[in-house]
Amino acid sequence: MSYEKVMQAKNFIVGTKQTVKALRDGNVKEVLVAMDAAPMVTAKVIDTAEELNIPITYVDSMKSLGKACSIEVGAATVALTH
Numbered sequence: 001m002s003y004e005k006v007m008q009a010k011n012f013i014v015g016t017k018q019t020v021k022a023l024r025d026g027n028v029k030e031v032l033v034a035m036d037a038a039p040m041v042t043a044k045v046i047d048t049a050e051e052l053n054i055p056i057t058y059v060d061s062m063k064s065l066g067k068a069c070s071i072e073v074g075a076a077t078v079a080l081t082h
Contacts, residue, residue: 002032002057006068011081014069016045019079023048028079030055034062037076045077 006012013022022028023045031049033042035058049056059065062074069075 002059003064003068005030005057005080006032006065006078009080012069013079013081014066014071014075014077016041016077019045019077020048022079022081023052023054026052027081028052028054029082030057030080032057032059032065032078032080034059034065034074034076036060037062037074041076 013019019031031045031054033046033056046056062076065078066073066075069078
């Protein structure tokens with residue numbers, strides 16, 4: 001499952017603003033997007049990742065994505081970095 005990718009990753013970035021910045025800096029190898037996040041929150045990340053041909057993996061839950069990142073709150077997006 002995709003949540004395992006996050007738990008096993010050594011380097012990742014949580015949050016939409018930080019993910020967009022990392023994408024533009026060329027530091028991202030894959031983006032995970034929670035399907036239950038508001039589209040207006042995730043749209044910029046999705047658009048930027050598609051523009052840069054970075055793979056996007058959709059996961060079911062912000063809560064589970066946040067938990068996989070070892071944070072107490074949900075995460076709309078996570079970037080797996082190099």
